[in-house]
Amino acid sequence: MTPAAASHRLTARMTNSSPRAQVPDPRLTLPIELLFVILEEAQYDDLIPRYKWIKNYTLVCIAWRNYAQQLLYTSVALHKGTDQCKAFIDALAAARIRDVEHATVLGASVRFLSISIDHQEIYADILDLCPNLRELHLVLYHASFRPEVLKRFAHAPPVRAMRVRTYHYMPLFQLLRAFAHLQFLEVDCSSVRDLTLELPPSPPPAWGLVELRYHSLRRATHAFVNWALSGTARSTLEVLRVTCPSFDVTELTSMGIAPNLRSIVLHHLWERDDLTTFKSLRELALLFPSVPNHAPTFHTLPVGVRHLSLHAVGSRDTAQAMVAAISAYQERSGDSLRVLTYHRRSESTSDLLLDAEALYTFCLERGIEFRLMDPPFGYYAGERIPLEPFDSYPQSVPLSTRRKKLDDGALPWRVRREASLTRRIVNAAGRAFGGTTVPSIALARP
Known part of the structure; x- marks a missing residue:
């Protein structure tokens, strides 16, 4: 039964269907605070909020309507230009005509705002209507902001978390200087069209960043990380996730932030990389833990790391070398490692995942929790830190209810599963076209 159906059944029990009896039976009435908790949880379908369900909740009764509307306004997405932004503003204006207090509550209910913006002032108007905004997701398509818009942004609500995807560097730097209260920042520059990264002459705001995530596959663009951490953030940063091939451990030690870091995501770890100064490190993730003729030995990894995350290491022999390195670290650290996460893609039914089996067997013998996060289990919507x-x-990390669990002694990826209809079509097309592969997404509905 879906949460929507359950809510309607609950309402049917609470109220008498007879038109003469409008007062619900006290024995079947739940406290309104408990109903609100139920509604807040019932909006999710396997980690994803279903706004259609919330809209149905607003139609159940007066007692549900106001709170369900607040749930609708908790997360707002505006990616269709100024027309959609005007519609959002007009909706709050119309609600203000009917009930000023309720309209104010709706605007104050916005906690997460996702929006594509340019240089126009209407986007600053949107921020002014959301005084309790907590997390801001932005897509920047334009090349620069107007000065009057930047002044408006400087008086925006004190947002604590921000995700930014930009196509140019200049508006990114302009925007970030206007948000001095940021503690959590994720920047995606993988789509930037500029050939070179030119840092601004002015330093970043005096923010107290606790976590910084930076994504760019272009080399020599990690200078953004140096700029973002060139001020007060050096003493506050605890989590750093950098997806950039030119960024390495030497960058961290030269910035002087090593003693504070508790979690790091790096492209690779070379033999020369010294992590002994990272005394507070508890998590280490390597996107490319092994390269030809090289596998990390973890001999400089500080004692106390509890979680190690590795992407595919390749062959079973490489996995065995990785097992030996992890085993040596466990002996040196007093078995501090508690969880090993392995990211492994498998598109072929003939792939036996021998590398995953080697790591899994090692974890099973040493009492380490093993997590396999990529196919054949797959990523599910909503699973994001x-x-x-x-x-x-x-x-x-919120995990989907569809995710299979690894039981002791079981190798679920060895269990042969019938391929889906889409996968069978892809395989047939590959055979028909001489072994080429048609991406699954090409067969999806538009």
């Missing part, structure tokens, strides 16, 4: 404080290792 949130931009918020954490105090556990590994960081808490």
Whole structure:
């Protein structure tokens, strides 16, 4: 039964269907605070909020309507230009005509705002309507901001978390200087069209960044990380995730932030990389843990790392070398490692995942929790590390209810499963075209 159906059944029990009896039976009435908790949880379908369900909740009764509307306004997405932004503003204006207090509550209910913006002032108007905004997701298509818009942004709500995807560097630097209260920042520059990265002459705001995530596959663009951490953030940063091939450990030590870091994501770890000064490190993720003729030995990894995350290491022999390195670290650190996450893609039914089996067997023997995060289990919508404080290792990640669990002694990827209809079509097309592969997404509905 879906949460929407359950809510309607709950309402049917609470109220008498007879038109003469409008007062619900007290024995079947739940406290309104408990109903609000139920509604807040019932909006999710396997980690994803279903706005259609929330709209249905607003139609159940007066007691549900106001709170369900607040849930609708909790997360707002405006990616269709100024017309959609005007519609959002007009909706709050219309609500203000009917009930000023309720309209104010709706604007104050916005916690997450996702929006594509350019140089126009209407986007600053949107921020002014959301005084309790907590997390801001932005897509920047334009080349620069107007000065009057930047002044408006400087008086925006004190947003604590921000995700930015930009196509030019200049508006990124202009925008960030206007948000001095940021604690969690994720920047995606993988689509930037500029050939070179020119840092601004002025330093970043005096923000207290706790977590910084930076994505760019172009070399020599990690200078953004140096700029973002060139001020007060050096003493506050605890989590750093850098997806850039030219960024390495020497960059961290030269910035003087090593003693504070508790979690790091790096492209690779070379033999010369010295991590002994990272005394507070509890998590280490390597996007490319092994390259030809090289596998990290972890001999400079500080004692106390509890979570190690590795992407595909390749062959079973490489996996065995990785097992030996992890085993040596466990003996040196007093078995501090508690969780090993392995990211492994498998598109072929003939792939036996021998490398995953080697790591899994090692973890099973040493009492380490093993997590296989990529196919054949797959990624599911909603499984993403949130931009918020954490105090556990590994960081808490919401997991789909469809994700299979690894039981002791079981190798679920060895169990032959019938391919889906889409996969069978892809395989047939590959055979028909001489072994080429048609991406699954090409067969999806538009």
